[in-house]
Amino acid sequence: MNFQQLRIVRETVRRGFNLTEVANALYTSQPGVSKHLKDLEDELGVELFVRRGKRLLGLTEPGKELIETVERILRDAQNLRSIADQFASREQGSLTVATTHTQARYALPEIIKQFKARYPQVHLALHQCSPREIVEMLLAGEADVGIATESIEGVPELVSFPCYTWHHAVIVPKDHPLTRLPALTLEAIAAYPIVTYHEGFTGRSHIDEAFAGAGQSVDIVLSAIDADVIKTYVEVGLGIGIIAPMAFNAVKDSGLALLSAEHLFPGNTTRLAVHRGVYLRDYARQFAAMVSPAVDPETLQKTLGGSA
Amino acid sequence: MNFQQLRIVRETVRRGFNLTEVANALYTSQPGVSKHLKDLEDELGVELFVRRGKRLLGLTEPGKELIETVERILRDAQNLRSIADQFASREQGSLTVATTHTQARYALPEIIKQFKARYPQVHLALHQCSPREIVEMLLAGEADVGIATESIEGVPELVSFPCYTWHHAVIVPKDHPLTRLPALTLEAIAAYPIVTYHEGFTGRSHIDEAFAGAGQSVDIVLSAIDADVIKTYVEVGLGIGIIAPMAFNAVKDSGLALLSAEHLFPGNTTRLAVHRGVYLRDYARQFAAMVSPAVDPETLQKTLGGSA
DNA sequence: TATCCTTACGGAATTCGTAAGCATG
DNA sequence: CATGCTTACGAATTCCGTAAGGATA
Numbered sequence: 001m002n003f004q005q006l007r008i009v010r011e012t013v014r015r016g017f018n019l020t021e022v023a024n025a026l027y028t029s030q031p032g033v034s035k036h037l038k039d040l041e042d043e044l045g046v047e048l049f050v051r052r053g054k055r056l057l058g059l060t061e062p063g064k065e066l067i068e069t070v071e072r073i074l075r076d077a078q079n080l081r082s083i084a085d086q087f088a089s090r091e092q093g094s095l096t097v098a099t100t101h102t103q104a105r106y107a108l109p110e111i112i113k114q115f116k117a118r119y120p121q122v123h124l125a126l127h128q129c130s131p132r133e134i135v136e137m138l139l140a141g142e143a144d145v146g147i148a149t150e151s152i153e154g155v156p157e158l159v160s161f162p163c164y165t166w167h168h169a170v171i172v173p174k175d176h177p178l179t180r181l182p183a184l185t186l187e188a189i190a191a192y193p194i195v196t197y198h199e200g201f202t203g204r205s206h207i208d209e210a211f212a213g214a215g216q217s218v219d220i221v222l223s224a225i226d227a228d229v230i231k232t233y234v235e236v237g238l239g240i241g242i243i244a245p246m247a248f249n250a251v252k253d254s255g256l257a258l259l260s261a262e263h264l265f266p267g268n269t270t271r272l273a274v275h276r277g278v279y280l281r282d283y284a285r286q287f288a289a290m291v292s293p294a295v296d297p298e299t300l301q302k303t304l305g306g307s308a
Numbered sequence: 309m310n311f312q313q314l315r316i317v318r319e320t321v322r323r324g325f326n327l328t329e330v331a332n333a334l335y336t337s338q339p340g341v342s343k344h345l346k347d348l349e350d351e352l353g354v355e356l357f358v359r360r361g362k363r364l365l366g367l368t369e370p371g372k373e374l375i376e377t378v379e380r381i382l383r384d385a386q387n388l389r390s391i392a393d394q395f396a397s398r399e400q401g402s403l404t405v406a407t408t409h410t411q412a413r414y415a416l417p418e419i420i421k422q423f424k425a426r427y428p429q430v431h432l433a434l435h436q437c438s439p440r441e442i443v444e445m446l447l448a449g450e451a452d453v454g455i456a457t458e459s460i461e462g463v464p465e466l467v468s469f470p471c472y473t474w475h476h477a478v479i480v481p482k483d484h485p486l487t488r489l490p491a492l493t494l495e496a497i498a499a500y501p502i503v504t505y506h507e508g509f510t511g512r513s514h515i516d517e518a519f520a521g522a523g524q525s526v527d528i529v530l531s532a533i534d535a536d537v538i539k540t541y542v543e544v545g546l547g548i549g550i551i552a553p554m555a556f557n558a559v560k561d562s563g564l565a566l567l568s569a570e571h572l573f574p575g576n577t578t579r580l581a582v583h584r585g586v587y588l589r590d591y592a593r594q595f596a597a598m599v600s601p602a603v604d605p606e607t608l609q610k611t612l613g614g615s616a
Numbered sequence: 617t618a619t620c621c622t623t624a625c626g627g628a629a630t631t632c633g634t635a636a637g638c639a640t641g
Numbered sequence: 642c643a644t645g646c647t648t649a650c651g652a653a654t655t656c657c658g659t660a661a662g663g664a665t666a
Contacts, residue, residue, distance in 0.1 A: 001311065002656095003309065003310060019620075019621065028658085029658050030621080031621085031622070031623080031657090031659085031660095032656075034623090035623090035656095035657090044392035044396075046396050053663095053665060055619095055621070055664085055666095056620095056621085062396075065391050066388055066392065070388070073384045076377050076380055080309070080352065080381075083374050083377065084353055084354040084370060086370075087354050087369065087370035087373070088353040088354050088370075310631095326644095327646065328645060336633085338645080339633075339646085339648080340632055340633070341646095342646060342648095343631090343632095343648090360640085361639055362638080362639055362640075362645070362646040364646085
């Protein structure tokens with residue numbers, strides 16, 4: 001048994017049991033991959049993969065049991081490197097953050113500015129992607145930290161911490177009839193075509209729930225991933241917008257008006273997530289603490305300890 | 309990084325940083341050991357060991373951090389083999405139990421008889437040793453299960469379960485004056501020379517506590533590891549004995565009388581212990597459940613999951 | 617027929633053990 | 642001067658990539 005064999009097993013599962021892909025992903029030859037798998041199965045005395053003829057189709061029962069331990073071993077091997085790096089160069093290294101447009105554009109800039117000032121030697125990579133991709137990246141070990149409002153809770157392999165809670169708001173052109181209402185209602189909003197976030201983004205599910213709960217059907221004429229697009233179409237007069245309020249800038253968005261809707265939509269909690277059982281470098285823990293008040297950089301590592 | 313290097317690191321710590329011993333323990337050459345350590349340190353970019361000249365003295369700070377993860381990786385590698393064996397031959401394998409004389413002689417025979425009937429293909433090795441050695445064996449992965457009344461609690465790397473609770477009893481020659489007392493007292497016992505267990509064995513600490521708490525000084529003329537020795541010397545008239553009551557057999561020990569002392573000594577709880585984070589084969593879980601009613605063979609593995 | 621896996625084999629790289637050298641108590 | 646670690650080097654083993662062959666959709 002060696003690490004390469006375990007890497008191949010892990011990659012085989014991740015790549016959907018296509019050994020050619022696995023070989024490419026690990027920069028090695030396909031026959032080598034094939035042989036390594038066979039050797040490992042021989043050594044363990046158990047078939048790990050279900051085969052039909054020469055094709056691999058999935059994991060056998062023992063394979064399913066074993067894969068979890070394989071993943072933990074490889075994660076721990078990576079942890080060894082991280083711990084060593086931590087001691088070798090405490091304030092140097094890299095940090096990969098996976099997050100959504102909304103966070104990257106509105107919530108994180110100030111934090112990242114501070115972080116960069118504190119840790120100028122850390123190479124910070126900000127991956128902008130969908131909440132589901134954020135989870136994928138964390139699970140695959142491609143990102144150290146994920147920040148999003150959706151999809152993060154309910155993934156048992158992840159530990160997450162609340163960052164802040166906010167409510168959707170409505171944006172309309174400055175002279176829009178809705179600005180003259182004393183207080184917004186869901187009925188009043190539903191009377192107009194709506195521009196808002198895509199499904200699975202920035203609390204969109206909570207918007208749908210609110211209207212569904214009130215028995216209102218809404219006409220969503222356009223959905224976008226980011227508030228910049230939404231604002232643009234609201235200015236153009238396509239409809240009214242529902243966005244996260246931190247995306248509104250009174251100066252830059254002077255053609256629009258922001259109407260509070262806290263009483264209409266359930267609160268959204270943006271969360272920071274980390275894969276259980278991974279070792280976070282000190283600067284990564286500090287970053288997490290800057291993003292979420294629920295993170296204590298001293299005790300975080302113990303919280304992560306239990307590898308599920 | 310490879311498994312051999314990690315094995316060498318672990319063994320170096322266990323063998324007190326003597327690389328010659330490490331090489332012998334791992335059946336390899338000493339220069340190879342030396343090189344492997346150096347290569348790993350180079351790869352990680354950190355010194356793992358404190359050296360004076362050419363001698364290794366101990367772990368550096370990074371070494372101390374890393375060793376825990378190294379141990380977990382190697383434990384997980386062993387777990388891979390155990391899981392595979394579990395599927396390859398469900399009722400075949402080996403089980404190593406480390407326990408004390410008292411358990412091996414009086415508590416376990418019936419359980420082991422049942423276990424052997426149920427799993428005739430399992431090679432069962434019963435290691436009789438001191439409670440402290442039991443802990444050592446569990447920590448080193450040399451035993452799967454440990455059973456003892458002392459030393460087990462308070463070791464964070466172990467999970468333990470209560471098996472049964474009992475109180476020490478007094479044995480005396482059949483016609484001894486103490487047999488005519490309506491109820492024993494510590495004072496009455498302390499008036500005679502005493503034969504009982506060694507320190508660190510079979511609840512001896514509780515005996516000392518009881519006398520110390522009552523302000524009684526006692527004359528322990530002989531201490532032994534097992535009740536057979538104690539009984540022999542009581543029969544000879546060397547003194548009165550304090551033993552675990554399960555060691556008394558009314559038929560075989562017809563020359564002796566057993567006097568209850570439940571009201572005098574604190575209760576002892578015999579416990580079963582397993583190293584956290586190890587995978588136990590199904591038959592091992594069944595064995596644990598036969599020994600301790602607190603063990604549920606179905607959920608045991610999850611209890612062990614959290615590797616401290 | 618194109619994709620995908622296995623077997624076979626030769627070369628490269630790694631690992632291992634022996635021998636020799638040096639430091640420490 | 643005996644114990645213990647390092648360096649050096651040749652042998653054995655392992656690992657890897659190319660080439661060829663066979664199975665499946």
